Amino acid sequence: MVWNHELHRPSLATQHQMEDTTSQSQSHYYFLYLWALVSLAFALAAYRRFLTAARANGGLQLPPGPWQLPVIGSLHHLVGQLPHRAMRDLARRHGPVMLLQLGELPTVVVSTPDAAREVMRTQDLTFASRPLTASMRVLTNDGRDVAFAPYGEYWRQLRKIAVTELLTARRVLSFRAIREEEVAAMLRQVGSAARPVEMRAHLTALVSNATFRAVMGDRCKQRDVFLRGVDEVIQLSTGFNPADMWPSWSWLAGRLSNDMRRAKECHATLYDMFGGIIEEHLERMEGGGDGNGEAMDLLDVLLKIHKDGGVDMVAIKAVIFDVFIAGSESSATTLEWALAELIKNPEAMKKVTAEVRQAFDAGGRVVEDRLGELTYLHLVIREALRLHPPLPLLLPRLCREPCKVLGFDVPRGTQVIVNAWALGRDEQHWPDATEEFRPERFEAGTRAAMVDFRGADFELLPFGAGRRMCPGIAFGLASVELPLASLLLHFDWEAPDVSDPTEFDMTEAFGATARRNANLLLRPSLRVPLPAPPAQGV
Structure with a gap:
């Protein structure tokens, strides 16, 4: 038999396929x-x-901590849980001062009020600076904002401006009409809905509109773009990005992850937006149209300080960045959690609704100067802040010199994280049904009633404490109290398709602010007529 080589030779297409397969295998x-x-x-x-x-x-007697692996350190202990929950569980085994290795970053986590007091009061100056991750370096123009600026003269200057010029009680009060107008607009939108309402979108729009008007003097024309940018910042600012955890390999980590590209794009979007608004303000000021005294928006105040030689334009944009991110995101998230907890706890909902309607039913609307009458509403907000602090893990601090915390050595350069979420659940200081939503725990005469949440007591630190605590507490609370009281005055609320309120989904999402994971879908039923809209042209 004669062998025909041509019949058994692979076809040209088959040869190409074999070559491609070999090439792919080699790759x-x-x-x-x-x-x-x-x-x-x-x-x-x-x-x-x-x-x-x-x-x-x-x-050195370093703090105890879980066992570590090469390269990733302690990160494998955080897998499967949200970081603040995983760190609380680890602290129960290893102690209130615990050492973790997050990639290349030695990190001390404090999880009890005594340990937090040591860091944020006793040795506040030692821990007065911030570590600046690769992501936040991009987003804050190398730490030119208030929140992440290294401790020093520049930070002290910005902090003084924030406390004495931008966020004073009088300045916050001057924006009362803006808040009332935006709340009324939100109520009309909710009331006109013919189906269950996704409240996160409405609350976010409300707070962002009010914040924009307070800062810029008008609503944001690109609000959706801005809110997408805020979402990006929240995701990128967790500190768990590859370039953040392995700074000496940031060039490679940046290539293996797209986080740095996202940070740069987000920075360009937000700061370009700020730049355009600043140009509009400068043109108006040159025409003699700048505000006066308390009628000025926050950008007017900053530009006046800039004109007097106080701060440069880079600092102005970075400060605006802080106010927008903290002012809009934290307040909207707190509002959402407060509503969700009331849905899950009908008795608390019934009690706070009755209080609000007794105070304001005759007038048909909530006014800010009478919010002090709503005792139980303020207990509801305080309990929501205990269970759901705006930042479960407070912004990290940086150890500036070697020191001891509760007897353990903390080397210079270590980052320190205060687990505010764990502080609000510490069984020693919150012994009564710690995980339950119970506003009554703060009633007059109780031990918890004496706990101050503005940084004086360390059992409850939703806004931090010490030199680096949030300077915008009054601004943030004003953005929560009026909307919550108004929603409770005008509507009854229920969650559709939820027969047992105790089964209402309260899962948290991953992120710096730990939002609700599921949408807050609620059905409003109008009970008190809404305020009439303003006359056209007024």
Whole structure:
């Protein structure tokens, strides 16, 4: 028999397929080989740092912590839970002052009021600076804002401006009409809905509109773009991005993750938007149209300080960035959690609704100067802040010099995280049904009634404490009290398709502010007529 080579030779197409398969296989093995080299390099670098730290820390009594792996350190202990919950559970095993290694970052986590007091009062100056991650370096123009600026003269100047010029009680009060107008507009939108309402969208729009008008003098023409930017910032500011946790390898971590690209795009979007609004204000000021005294919006105040040689334009944009992110996101999230907790706890809902309607039913609307009459409403807000602090993990601090915290050594350069979420659930200081939503725990005569949530007591720190505490407490609370009281005055609320309120979904989402994971879908029923809309042209 004669063998026909031509009949058994692979076709040209088959040869190309074989070559492509071989090429893909080679590429696959090349990638695995490259990844193995990178992993080995990470491991060797981590091992060298470990040996160096071990020699440097000879004789030091470092805080206890869970076992670590090369390269990732303690990160595997946080997998499967939200960080603030995982850190609380670890602290129960390892103590109130605990050492974690987050990638390359040595991190001390404090989880009890006594430990927090040591960091934020006793040694506040030692921990007065902030670590600046790669993501936040991009988003804040290298730490030119109030929240992340390194401790020093520049930060003291910005802090003084924020406390004495931008966010004073008198300045916040001057925006009362703006808040009342925006709340009335939101009520009309909710009341006109023919189906269950997704409240997160309405609350976010309300707070962002009011914040924009207070800062810029008008609503944002690109609100949806701005809110998408806020969402990006919240996701990027957790500190768990590769470039943030492995700063010495940020060039490679940035290539393996798109977080740095997202941060740069977000920065460009938001700061370009701020730049355009600033130009409009400057043109108006040149025409003699700037505000006077308490009628000025916050940007007017900053531009006046700039004109007097106080701050440059980069600082103005960074400060505006802070006010928008903190002022809009934190207030909207607190409002959402307060409503959700009331839905889950009908007795509390019934009690607070009765109080609001008794105070304001005759007038048909809530006015700010009488909010002080609503005792139980303020207990509801305080309890919501205990269970759902705006930042479950307070913005990290940086140890500026070697020190001790509750007897443990904290080396210079260590970042320190205060778990505010865990503080509000500490069984020693909150012994009565810690996980339950019970506003009555703060009633007069109780031990909790004496706990101050503005930084004086460390059992409850929704806004932080010490030098780096939030300077916008009055601004934030004003953005919560009036909307919540108004929603309770005019509407009864129920969650559709939820027969048992105790089963209402309260799952948290991953992010710096731990929003609700599920949409807050509620059905409003009008009970008190809404205020009439303003006459056209007024």
